[in-house]
Amino acid sequence: MGRTANQSKEATHERIVETAARVIRRSGYGGTSVADIMKEAGLTHGGFYAHFASREAMLAEAADRAGAEAVSLSTRVAADAPPEQGLDWLLRAYLSEEHLKNPEIGCPVAALGSEMPRQAPEVRRAATRRIKEMIDVIARQSPDWGQPGAHENALMTAATMVGALIMARAVDDSKLSDALLKAALEHLTPACA
Amino acid sequence: MGRTANQSKEATHERIVETAARVIRRSGYGGTSVADIMKEAGLTHGGFYAHFASREAMLAEAADRAGAEAVSLSTRVAADAPPEQGLDWLLRAYLSEEHLKNPEIGCPVAALGSEMPRQAPEVRRAATRRIKEMIDVIARQSPDWGQPGAHENALMTAATMVGALIMARAVDDSKLSDALLKAALEHLTPACA
DNA sequence: AAAAGAATATGATAAATATCATATGGGACG
DNA sequence: CGTCCCATATGATATTTATCATATTCTTTT
Numbered sequence: 001m002g003r004t005a006n007q008s009k010e011a012t013h014e015r016i017v018e019t020a021a022r023v024i025r026r027s028g029y030g031g032t033s034v035a036d037i038m039k040e041a042g043l044t045h046g047g048f049y050a051h052f053a054s055r056e057a058m059l060a061e062a063a064d065r066a067g068a069e070a071v072s073l074s075t076r077v078a079a080d081a082p083p084e085q086g087l088d089w090l091l092r093a094y095l096s097e098e099h100l101k102n103p104e105i106g107c108p109v110a111a112l113g114s115e116m117p118r119q120a121p122e123v124r125r126a127a128t129r130r131i132k133e134m135i136d137v138i139a140r141q142s143p144d145w146g147q148p149g150a151h152e153n154a155l156m157t158a159a160t161m162v163g164a165l166i167m168a169r170a171v172d173d174s175k176l177s178d179a180l181l182k183a184a185l186e187h188l189t190p191a192c193a
Numbered sequence: 194m195g196r197t198a199n200q201s202k203e204a205t206h207e208r209i210v211e212t213a214a215r216v217i218r219r220s221g222y223g224g225t226s227v228a229d230i231m232k233e234a235g236l237t238h239g240g241f242y243a244h245f246a247s248r249e250a251m252l253a254e255a256a257d258r259a260g261a262e263a264v265s266l267s268t269r270v271a272a273d274a275p276p277e278q279g280l281d282w283l284l285r286a287y288l289s290e291e292h293l294k295n296p297e298i299g300c301p302v303a304a305l306g307s308e309m310p311r312q313a314p315e316v317r318r319a320a321t322r323r324i325k326e327m328i329d330v331i332a333r334q335s336p337d338w339g340q341p342g343a344h345e346n347a348l349m350t351a352a353t354m355v356g357a358l359i360m361a362r363a364v365d366d367s368k369l370s371d372a373l374l375k376a377a378l379e380h381l382t383p384a385c386a
Numbered sequence: 387a388a389a390a391g392a393a394t395a396t397g398a399t400a401a402a403t404a405t406c407a408t409a410t411g412g413g414a415c416g
Numbered sequence: 417c418g419t420c421c422c423a424t425a426t427g428a429t430a431t432t433t434a435t436c437a438t439a440t441t442c443t444t445t446t
Contacts, residue, residue, distance in 0.1 A: 031223050159353050161356065
């Protein structure tokens with residue numbers, strides 16, 4: 001059934017990528033099949049290759065999309081904060097219970113980080129670009145923005161955020177999860193450096 | 194071919210678990226098949242279920258083994274350090290180029306962290322236990338050992354270590370990898386809190 | 387309103403994979 | 417020295433999965 005052909009091919013492509021960006025964060029690169037994504041997008045698996053050259057090409061687009069969403073959401077959160085509190089708001093959102101429990105709409109580095117080294121070059125390239133953007137977002141919100149060492153500081157801040165969230169999700173003990181998020185938040189908030 | 198039956202079943206079980214502990218850190222939980230592990234252990238896939246009730250049971254044993262190796266290696270590194278420098282040595286080893294490039298004999302949290310939330314309960318339970326042990330190793334090496342907040346400090350240190358290594362491995366740019374490791378090392382070394 | 391064209395569904399194929407049943411060969415013990 | 421047992425290999429099955437070829441239906445155009 002040709003379904004609704006008024007939804008142009010481009011729009012369907014869009015929808016698949018958007019869906020995939022969510023599904024990979026929920027199920028991982030390796031845990032996501034082409035059929036899974038198509039089903040969740042309301043399509044059947046056969047049509048997939050009318051939209052993408054390969055599964056990997058599609059993962060690359062999905063990874064890029066997930067990264068772009070994270071960057072723009074972070075930018076918005078920081079922009080909505082009162083002056084001087086951009087980083088604070090960012091940290092509070094990132095290290096929140098809500099982010100902990102909703103990987104599919106959250107940071108793709110936390111959701112997919114340890115699978116990245118095994119992905120296709122196109123996937124890693126897209127992810128790296130978005131990670132650099134994310135680090136810049138953090139750097140611009142830091143109190144020491146412009147000073148020497150500010151970029152290094154942003155690198156460490158990003159690492160702590162990602163590590164705390166990954167560990168909090170990995171662990172089977174909600175007390176420890178909370179403690180990890182709280183420890184990271186409290187140690188990053190008072191501009192420790 | 195009964196192969197060498199003098200190697201008791203127990204020893205073979207041991208060898209499979211040991212092999213699996215390496216393979217999962219290299220290929221991920223989802224990227225590792227039963228046949229992969231058996232082949233790398235020098236066996237054929239068919240015999241697997243004489244040793245484990247299921248693939249998941251085996252992953253649980255492998256995760257536990259990998260965690261145990263990491264804890265004992267870390268303990269040894271810290272013990273070999275001059276007095277007051279245990280944490281320093283730990284950090285230098287963890288955030289080294291060598292660790293970056295050898296996930297299969299390194300920290301399982303960095304290698305498998307983002308896949309953990311989807312693993313079987315037995316796997317997560319084992320991993321959580323080892324993670325707690327790892328945090329204790331770090332806490333005992335900290336200069337503020339015993340003081341209030343020392344445990345929280347260890348949580349944040351662990352998060353930063355894990356996050357920096359995961360990001361450094363994820364990224365497709367060796368300059369950024371180095372910068373991430375260096376930033377984490379320099380900011381954790383001078384006992385920032 | 388019918389024909390053409392584009393988008394998607396159906397169906398098929400080949401490879402991988404978890405799991406299980408049975409065969410085989412080497413060592414222990416009589 | 418021959419028999420039995422146990423660990424492992426062989427082989428099979430059912431499922432999943434990536435990929436592709438073909439059929440079907442919707443929309444547009446005349």
